[in-house]
Amino acid sequence: MPSYATLTTPSxxxxxxxxxxxxxxxxxxFMNGPIAYTALPRAQFSTLQQAxxxxxxxxxxxxxxxxxLTWPGDSLGSVKLGGNALARKDTGFAGVMAQSxxxxxxxxxxxxxxxxxxxxxxxxxxxxxxxxxxxHQETRDGKRYHDPGPKSTEMQRLNSSFNYIHSASSLSNLIxxxxxxxxxxxxxEKM
Numbered sequence: 539m540p541s542y543a544t545l546t547t548p549s550x551x552x553x554x555x556x557x558x559x560x561x562x563x564x565x566x567x568f569m570n571g572p573i574a575y576t577a578l579p580r581a582q583f584s585t586l587q588q589a590x591x592x593x594x595x596x597x598x599x600x601x602x603x604x605x606x607l608t609w610p611g612d613s614l615g616s617v618k619l620g621g622n623a624l625a626r627k628d629t630g631f632a633g634v635m636a637q638s639x640x641x642x643x644x645x646x647x648x649x650x651x652x653x654x655x656x657x658x659x660x661x662x663x664x665x666x667x668x669x670x671x672x673x674h675q676e677t678r679d680g681k682r683y684h685d686p687g688p689k690s691t692e693m694q695r696l697n698s699s700f701n702y703i704h705s706a707s708s709l710s711n712l713i714x715x716x717x718x719x720x721x722x723x724x725x726x727e728k729m
Contacts, residue, residue: 549610598654646721653714661707
């Protein structure tokens, strides 16, 4: 049974934050998105994704900040603080910024933060904007963006734009996922 001291150590919250970050990322990327895409009609899938992505990318942007603030640092071995708590050095944000933690902490946390912020502030809103423009163009053209047959020049441009932005968003998310997985190995080494 864990001691009550673990309730006051940032490393406990660091581990819970990392689990939430990776778990939500893997669930959204590899379960929720693909299943919803196959199970829902396009219009409902689009509505669902537009509702999910802002809070999802907000969570994915905030949690790396929490990781940086609760960085567990390095154990000082047998130096005890009282109870079972071990003394640690280079903890928290200052520890993340320490030169010795550049590749293990700063880079992966910065990549997680940056890719999610990019999706939250730039790529997500741009994707939604193009989707809305496509919807208006469907009304003007009298056919859906995915209907077979020739498409208007404007619909071709919007489809191309959507594919480009959506691909950039997916790539950004996958880069962030890679950083999360790498960081998991960093944490495992600290245990």
